[in-house]
Amino acid sequence: MSIVPYGYMPRLLDTVLDRRLRTFGAVEVAGPKFCGKTWTSMAHGESIIHLDDANAKQMAELDVSLALEGERPHIIDEWQDVPDVWDAVRRSIDESGNVRGQYLLTGSSTVDKAKVSHSGAGRIATMEMRPMSLYESGESTGAxxxxxxxxxxxxxxxxxxxxxxxxxxxxxxxxxxxxxxxxxxxxxxxxxxxxxxxxxxxxxxxxxxxxxxxxxxxxxxxxxxxxxxxxxxxxxxxxxxxxxxxxxxxxxxxxxxxxxxxxxxxxxxxxxxxxxxxxxxxxxxxxxxxxxxxxxxxxxxxxxxxxxxxxxxxxxxxxxxxxxxxxxxxxxxxxxxxxxxxxxxxxxxxxxxxxxxxxxxxxxxxxxxxxxxxxxxxxxxxxxxxxxxxxxxxxxxxxxxxxxxxxxxxxxxxxxxxxxxxxxxxxxxxx
Structure with missing residues (x-):
């Protein structure tokens, strides 16, 4: 079942995100609130969990592996609310033999890196998003x-x-x-x-x-x-x-x-x-x-x-x-x-x-x-x-x-x- 949001307006970074998913086991989509990170991720993912939901967050804090369950690419929205997700995703990628395109992590604030034991280098790529450009909103011809x-x-x-x-x-x-x-x-x-x-x-x-x-x-x-x-x-x-x-x-x-x-x-x-x-x-x-x-x-x-x-x-x-x-x-x-x-x-x-x-x-x-x-x-x-x-x-x-x-x-x-x-x-x- 597709989770692409109804009315999704394509973004210039869609192509970049596709490329990153073909290269890395996971992609972190980072940027300010309301800029469209979750919708763009949903346009590329197959399942999602929202960690800004209190029940989902408590479940992930109890057993972080539960946050990783879902059809791939699996989206973990606002992952920084449970920092252990980062290391769990990195381990999951390692254990799979570095299979590409498994996870999408969205975050609207950076996490305290002291709470993360591994950089994720080679496994997790970061792609920064911003609000829409005039071209994306249809106000520039892009000529x-x-x-x-x-x-x-x-x-x-x-x-x-x-x-x-x-x-x-x-x-x-x-x-x-x-x-x-x-x-x-x-x-x-x-x-x-x-x-x-x-x-x-x-x-x-x-x-x-x-x-x-x-x-x-x-x-x-x-x-x-x-x-x-x-x-x-x-x-x-x-x-x-x-x-x-x-x-x-x-x-x-x-x-x-x-x-x-x-x-x-x-x-x-x-x-x-x-x-x-x-x-x-x-x-x-x-x-x-x-x-x-x-x-x-x-x-x-x-x-x-x-x-x-x-x-x-x-x-x-x-x-x-x-x-x-x-x-x-x-x-x-x-x-x-x-x-x-x-x-x-x-x-x-x-x-x-x-x-x-x-x-x-x-x-x-x-x-x-x-x-x-x-x-x-x-x-x-x-x-x-x-x-x-x-x-x-x-x-x-x-x-x-x-x-x-x-x-x-x-x-x-x-x-x-x-x-x-x-x-x-x-x-x-x-x-």
Whole structure:
């Protein structure tokens, strides 16, 4: 009997998940709540147990082998609620002679690795999921393929972009349950997600939910910047200083909150990039802390689609978050191991580029993000400056970018400039 959910909308990672199941004994599908992990797993599985159900959890805690019973591939939903499942799955795979495609483990928070005795290397692969991209929700044509950009593809065509629809997509997010939401309900799911995170999940972790919300709001207010721990601490304490002010003390005070956000797949780090593989700046550059979906900072800032249209600066910042989410999804859809790195570039000369993608084989491409087409010349100059800097760097192994592109919101054409820079509306980008 099929357990494929009725109305399941195919995801770009379906192909990747199939491939992982043909290669490994089990696949962990990890990501934030509500992003579609369970439904996607059900589209590939034959049986399921939900460990967020109290009775099922008690049964698994009594005898973990009972959680493994079922037709294969067998899905163990929210496996992290019973951490012993991980080792039980690994042993089961070993005992079967490493038969492929036996289990799917879904998880919406990372588990304390001290409770797991084996990494699962070679037996259990991890695949990260995020909310839906615009291509998956039917709001992008996918005419410009990210993979195609790396292969030298060029696309020229007229386009029509609905600015109100973009604002709606930012505030609604890519949550599968909200794709067809009526306008009046657009912000409900992100708000519900945040309420659950700061009340239930924070309490379970022993985190002050009120302070966690203030810190998340601080991150939302400062999107696109590299925040210091001192600034974050001042925001959550209303400017109250530490008795002995030092970076390490601010860091220690905030570390539990940042770790909580990361463990819940609420935020993602965007590391700095430099062309030489051994460049110290790759390690020393502080990461930008970004959100897994633009609807979350939009909700934290009290934004609605109509308000976004009246506040273009905020709209531009949240539009960049939307583009970053989609680029990450399209990178994951390539199915490469390890996943392509999604970074940013910034240097002492004041040059900044929003998104750098580096493939495992060293090829790289760069995106600048602009809300409207009028700022394309400015973005083009930044991209060409980066190209020139890398070309002049003798330590760079791959001096020539595979592509340079400007991701735009409102535009009339998908095109390539005389300098070779692609201009791509986000509603035309795909995997």
């Amino acid at each position: 410009v393929s990210l993979s195609g950009l790396f292969e030298g593809a060029r696309t020229t065509k007229p386009v029509v972009v609905d600015t109100r629809a973009l604002a709606r997509a930012v505030c609604r997010g890519g949550w599968p349950a909200t794709i067809e939401s009526e306008d009046e309900f657009i912000g409900d799911l992100p708000a519900q997600y945040l309420d659950a995170l700061f009340s239930i999940s924070a309490a379970q972790r022993g985190i002050d939910g009120r302070r966690a919300r203030k810190l998340a709001t601080s991150l939302a207010r400062n999107l696109g910047t590299v925040m210091t721990y001192k600034t974050m601490y001042a925001d959550i304490t209303d400017g109250e200083p530490l008795e002995v002010a030092s970076n390490s003390m601010y860091r220690n005070a905030l570390a539990p909150y940042i770790a909580f956000f990361e463990d819940q797949y609420f935020i993602e780090n965007q590391p700095g990039w430099d062309a030489p593989v051994k460049s110290k700046s790759r390690i020393r550059s502080k990461p930008k802390r970004t959100f897994v979906d633009p609807s979350l900072p939009a909700s934290l800032l009290g934004m609605t689609p109509e308000r976004l249209l009246r506040e273009p600066q905020v709209f531009g910042t949240l539009f960049e978050e939307l583009c970053l989410r989609d680029v990450r999804i399209y990178c994951s859809a390539m199915g490469l191991m390890p996943n392509p790195a999604v970074c940013y570039y910034g240097d002492a000369d004041g040059l900044e580029v929003d998104i750098i993608i580096e493939l495992p084989d060293g090829r790289w491409g760069a995106f600048e993000v602009k809300l409207n087409e009028q700022k394309v010349p400015e973005a083009e100059r930044s991209l060409l400056r980066l190209k020139e800097k890398v070309e002049r760097n003798p330590a760079a192994q791959n001096r020539e970018p595979s592509f340079l592109a400007v991701l735009v919101g409102k535009a009339t054409f998908c095109r390539v400039t005389p300098a070779g820079v692609h201009v791509v509306p986000i509603t035309e980008l795909g995997a």
